[in-house]
Amino acid sequence: MDGIKYVDDLIKEYFFFRGFSKTLSAFEEEQRSDPLNEFQVERVVDALFDHVEALELDRALALWQYLDSKYFSRLDNNLYRTVKRLEVSLKRYFVVQAITRGSNERALQFFREHADILSRSADWQPWFALPLMANPESQPGFEVFFSKDWAEKLHISMLNFMRTIFESVPLPQILLYKVDRQRRRQLEAENMSLQTQNESLRSQLENALLTSKSLSQQLRMMEDSPHVSPAPESSLRAKDYRLAESAAEAGKDADAGAIVSDDEPCMIRIYNTAILQFSTMVVPFFSS
Numbered sequence: 001m002d003g004i005k006y007v008d009d010l011i012k013e014y015f016f017f018r019g020f021s022k023t024l025s026a027f028e029e030e031q032r033s034d035p036l037n038e039f040q041v042e043r044v045v046d047a048l049f050d051h052v053e054a055l056e057l058d059r060a061l062a063l064w065q066y067l068d069s070k071y072f073s074r075l076d077n078n079l080y081r082t083v084k085r086l087e088v089s090l091k092r093y094f095v096v097q098a099i100t101r102g103s104n105e106r107a108l109q110f111f112r113e114h115a116d117i118l119s120r121s122a123d124w125q126p127w128f129a130l131p132l133m134a135n136p137e138s139q140p141g142f143e144v145f146f147s148k149d150w151a152e153k154l155h156i157s158m159l160n161f162m163r164t165i166f167e168s169v170p171l172p173q174i175l176l177y178k179v180d181r182q183r184r185r186q187l188e189a190e191n192m193s194l195q196t197q198n199e200s201l202r203s204q205l206e207n208a209l210l211t212s213k214s215l216s217q218q219l220r221m222m223e224d225s226p227h228v229s230p231a232p233e234s235s236l237r238a239k240d241y242r243l244a245e246s247a248a249e250a251g252k253d254a255d256a257g258a259i260v261s262d263d264e265p266c267m268i269r270i271y272n273t274a275i276l277q278f279s280t281m282v283v284p285f286f287s288s
Contacts, residue, residue, distance in 0.1 A: 045159050048158065086157065089154050093151065095130060105131075
């Protein structure tokens with residue numbers, strides 16, 4: 001857990017400040033023998049496996065029983081069954097390590113000390129003969145426990161389980177200072193973000209008000225300016241009729257004054273004829 005070392009240092013500083021020298025010495029001694037290693041999961045699991053691989057089963061079981069009494073015993077039945085399965089695997093790992101290191105007597109001693117409990121389990125009964133076998137690592141049903149893969153899987157399973165347990169442990173009030181500080185910082189950051197959004201919205205509102213005021217002024221100016229009356233439709237028709245008559249007269253004059261010789265291009269004759277026809281068509285249209 002984060003912050004444990006920092007709090008421990010604060011406590012030691014307080015003991016020193018108050019002159020509690022005996023309490024400080026006792027506290028430091030407890031720190032050195034801390035079985036949970038400041039709640040560092042990897043170090044706790046490594047300590048269990050180190051004890052087993054050093055054939056120090058008593059120390060491994062003492063640490064396991066400490067965890068059981070402090071944390072495992074509070075679990076529900078489903079999780080506690082996982083605790084018992086991991087405990088069985090840890091003990092089997094000890095038997096395998098003892099035989100692998102040539103300490104079959106340590107394995108036999110284990111079975112003698114725990115015979116009352118282990119003999120009640122059908123799963124353990126075949127294991128009593130394991131230290132007496134010539135090549136137990138090649139015996140059917142046992143070879144898997146001597147493999148490196150099984151030991152690695154046990155280590156990973158233990159790590160995952162311990163992480164789940166330690167993460168669910170409620171923190172004491174003295175360790176909640178960090179959580180409270182992080183919460184305050186988060187609230188301060190959210191407050192700053194809201195203030196920034198507020199300033200941005202206020203600026204947008206001011207710009208919108210200025211735009212609205214400008215549009216209102218332009219609208220009033222348009223309403224106050226004098227209107228230009230459009231010309232009556234009748235006068236427009238009369239003007240258009242006069243233009244059409246002028247075009248028709250011009251077409252007639254052009255046609256009358258045109259001198260068409262035998263060698264005049266055909267297109268000129270067609271052009272003059274088209275002007276005459278257009279002028280005669282436009283006049284009735286504008287007079288209707």
